[in-house]
Amino acid sequence: MTERKLKVYSEDEAKERLAKELPHWYVEHGWIRRRYRTNSWKGTLMVINAVGHLAEAAWHHPDITASYAWVEVRLMTHDHKGITDKDFQLAKKIEEVVQWQPGLEGGALEGTPQDDLRFAYIKYDKPKA
Template identity: 80%
Template structure:
């Protein structure tokens, strides 16, 4: 028989989000993040990215989408609360969706943000 996973209290979730995932928030028992995109194409790319990561992790979020945004919600249904699985998948989603190769200084340029034909996600502005 499997042991029940540890669930975090709301205060513990808020603290971890503040430290580890500042663009995520707790609401109605879910940790959530809304990604803004520039078009339906970008929305579909974000959904497919989240889908791939979730299936590979075998931990599945709820997703809501519209033309220019995607909201992902994580909560461990089996444990009936927020667990380490939710935080780990949220971090992986965050890392992949907000990856900006051009900002890393390597040979990969990244998509041009100033040309709407190619730009697909609205990256978070760095906090000052």
Template identity: 75%
Template structure:
């Protein structure tokens, strides 16, 4: 296994994002993703979800939030660039934040059409 602190060249970051995390982008040395939510309650749930995953991974993103969106930015500060750790945490964040029950699942999912229960604006 390669050293998890080895930086990935920018052209490889771009290629991997396109293949593995198409909703993420590479900008100003960070890999970034903006999640749209339906309001403040949903925004806080996304922030808490990202916070839990980052703490469990011991790899901490920068977050910017507003009423109905959260931007997640990842870069390995100690390596001064993008590493495998950034890709692994981004993939975990993506899978958890974008998760919702399948149509034939026993779990119903958030009620649609009632703004009291609206959550993430799924891609």
């Protein structure tokens, strides 16, 4: 694979970009971060596996910390020692997949029942009005 030099964003630049594009993500200690809340260990594992699949497909690997009812994803481009477009692009894809709620789209897919904890697994962000 060919290594290319990417722009490394300053903390202020990264904060500004996150505010516009990924409002639930934040900058801390040189990483962009997001904590996803889940309803159970099952949901936690599903988020970890989804993030793992996306990261492997992108060939860009996050740090992940997890507990019973949450997953924290941290992105930084290791070989550039900072936040680059790789991190923002993978964060957008992770956000798109983990926060996907097919029941809100009005199609044939109804989505996971959120009012029955036997089936609910992600605590979705509230839709913006």
